Each structure stands twice: as C-alpha cells, then as structure tokens.
Amino acid sequence: MYTTELGKTDGSLAQISQEDPALVEAFEARVAADEFIEPKDWMPEAYRRTLVRQISQHAHSEIVGMLPEGNWLTRAPSLRRKAVLLAKIQDEAGHGLYLYCAAETLGVSRAEMIDALHTGRAKYSTIFNYPTLTWADIGAIGWLVDGAAIMNQVPLQRTSYGPYARAMVRVCKEESFHQRQGYEIMMAMCAGTPDQKAMAQDALDRWWWPSLMMFGPPDDNSPNSAQSMRWRIKRDSNDELRQKFVDITKPQADHLGLEIPDKDLKWNEARGHYDFGAIDWEEFYAVVRGEGPVAKERMKARREAWEQGAWVRDAADAHEAKQRARASA
Amino acid sequence: MSQDWPLWEVFIRTKGGLSHRHVGSVHAPDGEMALRHARDTYTRRLEGVSLWIARSSDIVASDPDQAGALFEPAADKIYRHPTFYDIPDVVRHI
Ligand SMILES: [Fe+2]
Ligand SMILES: [Fe+2]
Secondary structure (H helix, E strand, O other): OOOOOOOOOOHHHHHHOOOOOHHHHHHHHHHHHHEEEEEOOOHHHHHHOOOOOOHHOOOOOOOOHHHHHHHHHHHHOHHHHHHHHHHHHHHEEEEEEHHHHHOOOOOOHHHHHHHHHHHOOOOOOHHOOOOOHHHHHHHHHHHHHHHHHHHHHHHHOOOOEHHHHHHHHHHHHHHHHHHHHHHHHHHHHHHOOOHHHHHHHHHHHHHHHHHHHHOOOHHHHHHOHHHHHHHHOOOOHHHHHHHHHHHHHHHHHHHOOOOOOOOEEEEEEEEEEEEEEOOHHHHHHHHHHOOOOOOHHHHHHHHHHHOOOOHHHHHHHHHHHHHHHHHHO | OOOOOOEEEEEEEEEHHHHHHHHEEEEEHHHHHHHHHHHHHHOOOOOOOEEEEEEEEHOOOOOHHHHHHHHHHHHHHHHHHHHHEEEOOOOOOO
C-alpha cells in the first residue's frame, strides 16, 4: 500500500465504549454484512480517524510519487517513452485527487491535508524516499512499485467506506498500464547491450527489498491490523499480499533473465509458494522516520512546486472575482 | 494555511443515450474552472461525452437516518409491481 502505517488504527477501545452501544452495534453489523458505509452514515470516531489517516497518506503517496518519475521526463530515451511517462505521472496526480476527495467526505479539508504534508506532519509511502539513479529505475518502479501498489489496491475496491472503494475502482482501472509500461522498459533494457542489461539488474537489486516493504510490517508485528480487518478497511493481511507479490513477480524476473537479489528465494513445493529471505525492518523504520536517502529532497521539491504554482491559483481567484464583479455590475 | 476553493460535484455522461452519473468532485474558484479541472481529473481516457458540474453546497441530500421512513413504505405497497396481479397464461401480451 501507499501508506506507511498500514493497519494502524486511531483511538482506543475506551473511546469507542463512550459511544452509543446501539449505534456501534448497528455499525459493526453493517460492516460485517459487507455493506458500504457512506459519508453521512453514523460511524465510530476511531473508524473515521483511521480512514482519514489511511486515505490521506495514500493520497500524499500518489502526489509524492510523481516526483522521482518527474525527474526523468526530460531524459526519457525517446519521444514515445516521454509521452508514456507523462501520461503515467498525470494519472498519479489524478489518483491523488480522487483520494483527497474521498478523505474530504470524512470532514477533513484539502488545505489541512496539504499543509500536513508540506510541514512534514503527514506520512507518505517510504518507497518514494529512494533515489532514481538511472533510466532503468523508471522501468523497475513501474514493474515493481506499481505492481505492489496494484496488489494492495485491488482488495481495497471492496473496502467498507464507499467513497474510498469507489476511488480505488478508478485507480485500479488506470494502474495496469503503469505496470506494463514499466515491464516493457525492463524488457527493452534486458534485450539491449550488456551494459543496459546490467543497469536493469542494478535497478532490480535496489528496488526489490523496498518493494516488499511496501506491504507493511509482518502480521505478527502489526497489532492494529485486526481492527482494520474487522472493520473491512483492510481485506488481506500484509504477509498474504507480500507472498502473492513474490509468487507473481519471480517468474516475471525469470522472463527478463534477471536475478532477484535474495539467495533464500526458492520454490517450496509443499507450501505451493516461494520462500524468501528475511526483510531488514530496521531499514524500513529508518525510512519511515524520514531517514530515506532523498526524503528531504522530495519534500523540498513538493513545497517548491506548491509555492511556484501560487501565481496560477492567485490568477484563478482574481479572474473569478472579476467575473463576479462584472456579473453584479 | 491557504483556504480551499469551493467544492464542485462532477457528473459524467459516459455515452449518448445514458444519463449523467456522479463520479467525484473537484475544487475550483468558479464553475468554468471546475469544468476544466473535472475534464483533466475524470476524463483522461474517453470516459465521457458530456460533463455536469454542480456546487456541492447546492445539493440537497436525504438524511440516512430517515431512510426507513422515506423508502420502506414502498415495500408494503407490493400492488405497485406487475407481479402482484395473477393473470392466466392463456391471456397473451399483458
Ligand atoms: Fe497511482
Ligand atoms: Fe501507478
């Protein structure tokens, strides 16, 4: 997922117990029956806050995710690749906007969310705090990062909060092209010169483990996941999705003739799944704390984009004021 | 912290002959700008042939707590449905 604190819930059970038990019970029953909860329906405060956090983090990730790719727009190797990358980046902007809208239905303003991102109070996916060193990274991101995002987002199309589920339906429709264009870049590099193939391998080496971390902490260390699963905010466990991703991705790497950087990765006939090595969670938490190689650069670029776009917003305001004045004259 | 522009609801007619359907919302200072934002945000892939924009604050919505009182009476008026009436099979075209 594109949230760093997946499965974390807000508010204690003590708080819930202060809410009208009849309302809580009716809510729990609706969710258990796979009904969708809509903005004006009664919901526990902890459910609302958990969703605000998850959806806004998801939105921020879409927006910040444009930055590493944007860096490569002017250096795309052909006009075709440039047009494709531009279209993908526009989609990510759209994803951010669908998600901000969904979060706003829970009573938080767009301005508050953007402010939280720009002042560093809000989190976004740790995956975007890694640098994109070569063009092959753009291939690896589409293939692995968008691939992991798809795996996380598909079940969210049935998440219990209606506006979030509907935003996810739109997002999922658009994601498939993102992954395919990335894999196509990898195929082109792997069919190229030995140097190009080495770049593709290097990109896989650097993006593999961060991609696995996108599924969040292991289930036995994800204490609030149970609550999110019960509320049907989350529908699959982190480890289940991670396993599914490994199982699907290994044959794709084989097809490219690339090696996944994990010596423990091997097919387990008995389980019917690939076994894989231990993840370095210390690295994950360091990146969550903002110690990723390019965390500061990302936020600086994001704030600059916002500040440098201020004149456009001001002009739109001035235009509206002028039209209004003319209409009333 | 800056102030949000007003919120506008976006409705798309996906193709001729169908009605407009709600797809989401956008922020914009005025309707014209909202239309442009809606076009960029919601129709990048031939999703529609027509857009409607309405100020969110202008929408009057029913209260979910009143859903029972508003919509349930229909359930005990089953004579509003054609299947309520028993007509012999020999009678055709009815
Ligand atoms: Fe996305
Ligand atoms: Fe994407």
